[in-house]
Amino acid sequence: MAFELPALPYSHSALAAAGMSQETLELHHDKHHQAYVTALNGFVDANADLQGKSLEEIIALTYGNDARQGIFNQAGQHWNHIHFWNALSPNGGGIPGKLEAKLIEAFGSVDQFKADFKTAATTQFGSGWAWLVQKADGTLAVTKTPNGVNPLATGEGKALLSLDVWEHSYYVDFRNRRPDYVTNFLDKLANYEFAEANLG
Numbered sequence: 342m343a344f345e346l347p348a349l350p351y352s353h354s355a356l357a358a359a360g361m362s363q364e365t366l367e368l369h370h371d372k373h374h375q376a377y378v379t380a381l382n383g384f385v386d387a388n389a390d391l392q393g394k395s396l397e398e399i400i401a402l403t404y405g406n407d408a409r410q411g412i413f414n415q416a417g418q419h420w421n422h423i424h425f426w427n428a429l430s431p432n433g434g435g436i437p438g439k440l441e442a443k444l445i446e447a448f449g450s451v452d453q454f455k456a457d458f459k460t461a462a463t464t465q466f467g468s469g470w471a472w473l474v475q476k477a478d479g480t481l482a483v484t485k486t487p488n489g490v491n492p493l494a495t496g497e498g499k500a501l502l503s504l505d506v507w508e509h510s511y512y513v514d515f516r517n518r519r520p521d522y523v524t525n526f527l528d529k530l531a532n533y534e535f536a537e538a539n540l541g
Contacts, residue, residue, distance in 0.1 A: 343382045344396065346375045347423055355431040359529040360522075365513045373509055374422045381415035388412070396420050397493065404494040417489030421470060424491075424503045430532035440537035447481040454483070455527045458504075461485040462523040468507040471523070474498030475541055502536040 349370055354363040381399075385391045391399055396416060403413035436444070436451060448454040454473075462471035465485040472484050472491070476498040484497050492500045504526055511522035 342393075344378050344385070344419060346370075346378045347426070349426055351429075351431055356429060356530060359431060359433060360514060360525040361429065361530060362514050365510070368513065369505075369510055370422075370426065374419070377415050377418040377422065381412070381419055384412045384415060400491075400494050404490075413494075414489045417491055417494060420493065421489060421491050421503060421505070424500055425505050427535050428503045428532050429526075429530050430535070433526075433530040433532050434528050436533045437537050440533055440540065443481050443540065454481075457483045458527060459520065459523045462504055462506050463520050465506050471504045471506060472497075472500055473502040473536060474500055475539070479541065499539065499541060501539045502531060502533070504531075 349366065353366045353370075356366065357363055385394075385399070391402070391412070394402070396419060399416045400413065400420060403409040403416060406413070441451060444451050444454045448457060458471055458473065461483050462485065465471060465487065467487070469485060469487040470491065472486065474482055474484055474492045474497055476482055481501070482498060484492065486492070486495065491503075492498050504523065506519060506523075511519060515522040515525075
């Protein structure tokens with residue numbers, strides 16, 4: 342069974358008022374994400390041991406294997422983008438109570454969480470991701486990963502919230518102003534209900 346590009350959980354124009362244009366979503370979802378899916382399916386077709394495996398299994402089988410870095414890149418990016426589309430909402434920015442309590446417990450305040458997340462997102466050199474994760478002990482932490490790497494691969498924790506900081510994710514709307522893109526995400530686009538639902 343070939344992997345498929347999932348439909349967005351909202352229309353291509355739904356996030357425009359909150360700072361992510363229809364053009365960005367058409368390019369990012371329909372072109373970039375589709376390219377990862379197409380390339381991943383090509384790799385699966387060419388590698389019998391990957392056929393019938395779940396996306397998570399392929400990530401585990403290929404992460405850290407230099408000979409299979411190309412496969413991991415496509416699988417990781419497919420997984421990351423599935424998470425990312427759900428981490429965005431036309432009605433984003435509001436933090437529900439259970440998650441708010443966990444953020445205050447971990448970071449001291451919601452503002453400090455946002456500051457730490459923004460630091461991770463803006464200091465990820467080149468392409469990559471920023472994440473809010475729940476560690477094995479149940480506490481929350483912020484982390485960042487390069488390229489297509491994710492917390493599922495590294496074992497850093499369960500991904501609750503993700504932000505793509507590859508330039509194609511923000512250049513149409515924010516040009517080179519990554520810090521503004523990150524702030525806009527945290528205040529207007531972040532689907533904190535999705536993050537809360539991911540809590541273990």
